[in-house]
Amino acid sequence: MVIPLFVGREKSIQALDVAMRTDKRIMLVAQKQADVDDPKGDDLYRIATVATILQLLKLPDGTVKVLVEGVDRARIEKLHAGEYYSADATLLPDAESYDEKELDVLARSVISQFEQYVKLNKKVPPEVLTALAGIEQAGRLADTVAAHMSLKLAEKQK
Structure with missing residues (x-):
């Protein structure tokens, strides 16, 4: 990012x-x-x-x-x-303890939920969703989603 x-x-x-x-x-x-x-x-x-x-x-x-x-x-x-x-x-290290199929399912679920969040929260530019589609590592996907959410810093640190 x-x-x-x-x-x-x-x-x-x-x-x-x-x-x-x-x-x-x-x-x-x-x-x-x-x-x-x-x-x-x-x-x-x-x-x-x-x-x-x-x-x-x-x-x-x-x-x-x-x-x-x-x-x-x-x-x-x-x-x-x-x-x-x-x-x-x-x-x-990235916490990649899931098999590849499980990670794919989790990633699609995260992106789907985040799409709903973006529709409700006008502060997140829609281009972020396009960027998410190109992210292959689970940790980087999680970091990118967290960075664009309206969370307190202490929550983002978790």
Whole structure:
């Protein structure tokens, strides 16, 4: 999934600069409370998204617009605070414990239910349904559906 982000915190901008100089990969982690200006370890969720930076644009006001694509899910084991945050993390494998036929049935069911949701919720663009049809991994399908649902962040983290 590709999304644009606007980044303004100095530590976050530093992390982007380091990522751009190395492998263009960065870990995205959500805060529990958005109004905390300088989050510490307890202010962050432990499940994160490893993303590849596709494009970075420094804006005149000092913020940065970055286009990222989620690649993997990871669990933060230890957070390191310095000029920017870094972390020791473990990549989480996709939970693919079903056979292929069962996954196909579940995927069709999820897409069908989500189609009904899109019809009722005018905030989700219909093009999302077209994108879902091209997703083959169950985990990525679940992530995409969750990203477009009107859920609280704590629920999306589950």
